Amino acid sequence: MNAIVVMTTVSEREAGERLASALVEAKLAACVQILPPMTSVYRWEGEIQRETEHLLLIKTTQDKWDSLAAFIHTHHPYEVPEVIAVEASKIAPEYGAWLTEQVAV
Template sequence: MPMPVLICLSTCPDAASAERIATVLVEERLAACVNILPCLRSVYRWQGEVEAADEALLLIKTSAEAYHALQARLIALHPHELPELLAVEPATGLPAYLEWVAGQTRPLD
C-alpha cells in the first residue's frame, strides 16, 4: 500500500514568489509536484479588516512523511507574515501516481 499522500494548498501574492516556492519545494524533495494556478482573487479578514488581493494558488503534492519539513520550509520562504497552508488527504488516487509522489519525496540515500 502506498504511503499517504497529501495535497497542500497555499496562496502566494504574485507569480514570482509562487514560482520560487514551487521550485525550491520540488528541488529539495519536499514536494513531488506543485501546480501554480494564477489569477486567483482572495477576499479575507486580516487584522480586523476585510481585504481583497490577487494571488496565485499552489497545489502541492507531497507525502505525509515530508509534510512537517515542507511546512517549515514554506514558512521560511513565504513573503506573508502568516502564509496559508492547508493539507488534505485524498480518499483515493491512481496507485502508481501515489507511489510516484511518495518516491519523489523520499530523501536520497
C-alpha cells in the same frame, strides 16, 4: 498511500514559482501546480481585504508535512501564510508510486 495536497497562496506568480522550485528541489514536494490568479477575500488586522493571489497545490506525502510546513513558513513572503493539507482518499497506484519516489531521500 499517504498522499496529501498542501495549499498555499502567493500574491505574485514569480514568488510561487520560486517556492515551487525550492520545494521540489528539496524533495519536499513531488509536484507543485500554480493556478491562475484568483481573488481572495479575508479579514486582516480588523479590515476586509481583497487581493489577487495564485494558489499553489503541492503534492507530497504525510511524512513530509512537518518539514514542508516549516519550509513554507521560512521561505514564504507572507507574515502568516496559508498552509492547509488535505488527505488524498484515492490515488492511482502508478501516480502514488511516482509521488513517493520523488520525495524519497
